[in-house]
Amino acid sequence: MNGAESLLRTAAASGIRVCFANPGTTELPLVAAFDSDTGVRPVLCLFEGVCSGAADGYARMSGNPAMTLLHLGPGFANGIANFHNARRARSAIFNVIGDHASWHLASDPPLASDIASLASPVSGWLRSANPAGPLSRDAAEAIAAARSGAIATLIVPHDAQLQDGATVEVVEEPAPRQRPSSAAIEASARLLTQAGKGALLLGGDGLSERGLRAAARVAAATGCTLWCDTFPARLERGGDLPAVDRVPYFPEGAIEVFSGLATVVLAGTGSPVSFFGYPGIPSQIIGERTETATLARPDEDVGSALEDLAEAVGGAEDRPAPAVSSGLETRPTGPLTPESVAAVVAGVQPEGAIVMDEGLTAARAYFSAAANAPRHTYLSLTGGAIGQGLPCATGAALACPDRPVIALQADGSGMYTLQALWTQAREGLDVTTVILANRGYQILAIELARTGIAELGPGCRSLTDFDPVPDWTQLARGFGVPAVAVEDAEGLWRELERALAEPGPHLIEVPIKERNP
Ligand SMILES: Cc1ncc(C[n+]2csc(CCOP(=O)(O)OP(=O)(O)O)c2C)c(N)n1
Numbered sequence: 001m002n003g004a005e006s007l008l009r010t011a012a013a014s015g016i017r018v019c020f021a022n023p024g025t026t027e028l029p030l031v032a033a034f035d036s037d038t039g040v041r042p043v044l045c046l047f048e049g050v051c052s053g054a055a056d057g058y059a060r061m062s063g064n065p066a067m068t069l070l071h072l073g074p075g076f077a078n079g080i081a082n083f084h085n086a087r088r089a090r091s092a093i094f095n096v097i098g099d100h101a102s103w104h105l106a107s108d109p110p111l112a113s114d115i116a117s118l119a120s121p122v123s124g125w126l127r128s129a130n131p132a133g134p135l136s137r138d139a140a141e142a143i144a145a146a147r148s149g150a151i152a153t154l155i156v157p158h159d160a161q162l163q164d165g166a167t168v169e170v171v172e173e174p175a176p177r178q179r180p181s182s183a184a185i186e187a188s189a190r191l192l193t194q195a196g197k198g199a200l201l202l203g204g205d206g207l208s209e210r211g212l213r214a215a216a217r218v219a220a221a222t223g224c225t226l227w228c229d230t231f232p233a234r235l236e237r238g239g240d241l242p243a244v245d246r247v248p249y250f251p252e253g254a255i256e257v258f259s260g261l262a263t264v265v266l267a268g269t270g271s272p273v274s275f276f277g278y279p280g281i282p283s284q285i286i287g288e289r290t291e292t293a294t295l296a297r298p299d300e301d302v303g304s305a306l307e308d309l310a311e312a313v314g315g316a317e318d319r320p321a322p323a324v325s326s327g328l329e330t331r332p333t334g335p336l337t338p339e340s341v342a343a344v345v346a347g348v349q350p351e352g353a354i355v356m357d358e359g360l361t362a363a364r365a366y367f368s369a370a371a372n373a374p375r376h377t378y379l380s381l382t383g384g385a386i387g388q389g390l391p392c393a394t395g396a397a398l399a400c401p402d403r404p405v406i407a408l409q410a411d412g413s414g415m416y417t418l419q420a421l422w423t424q425a426r427e428g429l430d431v432t433t434v435i436l437a438n439r440g441y442q443i444l445a446i447e448l449a450r451t452g453i454a455e456l457g458p459g460c461r462s463l464t465d466f467d468p469v470p471d472w473t474q475l476a477r478g479f480g481v482p483a484v485a486v487e488d489a490e491g492l493w494r495e496l497e498r499a500l501a502e503p504g505p506h507l508i509e510v511p512i513k514e515r516n517p
Pocket of ligand 1: 442443444
């Protein structure tokens with residue numbers, strides 16, 4: 001067995017099942033090793049940003065590390081934006097980057113670059129494998145690091161892949177997550193039971209079913225409100241699950257939420273900060289007069305911490321989900337607006353759906369519209385680097401082949417990584433993409449208005465409007481994905497039901513008229 005095969009067999013022995021790949025000549029021993037039935041399924045993506053985003057979606061939904069195989073520095077660099085999002089999501093990813101043979105590097109061939117410098121900002125663990133081996137040991141250590149919620153990047157020279165007499169390593173089970181100290185639980189209980197309004201701000205595993213049910217017991221006992229990160233990596237929602245609200249995106253709204261609170265307890269997340277710095281507005285959302293405590297950091301056992309907190313405050317049983325009304329029509333007709341589209345998607349989405357929301361401004365009404373939808377999982381853009389939605393939906397569908405995936409996709413962001421549609425078609429994945437086609441960078445128009453530029457001149461328009469308008473139905477068909485465009489809310493309802501009933505990927509283009517502010 002050569003090094004390449006030992007790496008793949010070590011990955012398979014550690015539970016890795018899928019490798020999102022875009023290889024080149026320096027990875028060919030690894031490509032050849034996929035022929036020897038190692039137990040890892042190779043999935044070709046036609047751009048590295050699809051590999052990284054799909055690995056993120058797969059890791060979020062499977063709870064298992066995803067693997068990627070990428071070509072030298074430039075190949076990895078193409079994937080960095082979605083590795084950035086994955087790092088913010090704390091997704092477990094094992095990257096393998098091929099490199100030139102160690103003896104060849106000194107000649108500085110054209111594709112040589114400083115791979116470690118490119119990879120280090122997004123990698124929690126990084127190593128260049130010793131060409132003399134053993135490669136499987138490096139792989140095992142990388143996978144162990146990934147399992148702890150990191151992006152682990154192993155640079156593998158070509159000669160390391162070819163080394164003979166390699167063996168398979170067994171990766172040690174990761175240590176269980178640390179339980180928060182009793183002091184943290186006591187401090188949190190004290191804050192939420194003292195006078196004044198309190199809130200529990202949840203992230204990470206606090207947004208799992210277990211975390212949410214425990215948080216609801218805390219809320220029932222203390223009267224605190226429940227909030228989650230503005231952009232959660234993974235949130236279980238709907239059905240009989242307790243509802244949480246998202247911290248508003250713009251800092252003014254977020255500051256207003258927290259200014260009325262005497263105490264805030266953080267569980268699985270950090271203290272919220274404004275997405276951007278606006279002159280005169282503080283970076284920190286929670287003001288100095290609000291007392292805060294950290295119940296559990298994201299890397300700790302947040303579920304146990306919330307259960308211990310529920311015990312400590314005497315929370316007897318989980319509070320039933322409060323009836324939330326989005327105020328939207330339940331079966332809208334007529335024009336396609338962010339509100340009518342949100343109501344249709346929330347009304348049609350089936351039990352068990354996974355909803356990837358990179359809908360940006362045009363999806364603004366969806367979160368509240370879906371609060372009472374059947375049980376589902378909500379994924380969002382954790383790191384703000386757009387172009388994550390279509391790949392992440394692709395990875396989620398591979399992780400959960402029995403669940404329908406809906407990608408609520410803004411058109412501008414969708415254009416970054418639309419090659420994901422090809423992988424969806426090739427792998428026959430049940431992803432229904434709803435393109436929210438407002439035909440411009442609407443968020444930039446909103447941000448310009450916030451700076452006082454209400455009327456966009458030709459320069460601003462040329463950088464924010466899409467003219468000519470891309471035709472998503474033709475693009476999707478070109479990648480092998482059946483596609484339609486709809487004209488009204490009834491049409492969207494009908495086509496969404498149809499797409500969800502049929503196996504395989506579909507795309508629905510939804511033109512949305514927005515007036516620029
Ligand atoms: C990788 C990356 N490049 C650029 C940006 C800046 N950016 C943020 S939103 C946006 C436009 C989004 O347009 P669209 O996806 O159509 O959503 P809309 O604003 O129209 O709702 C851009 C260019 C970014 N966040 N990330």
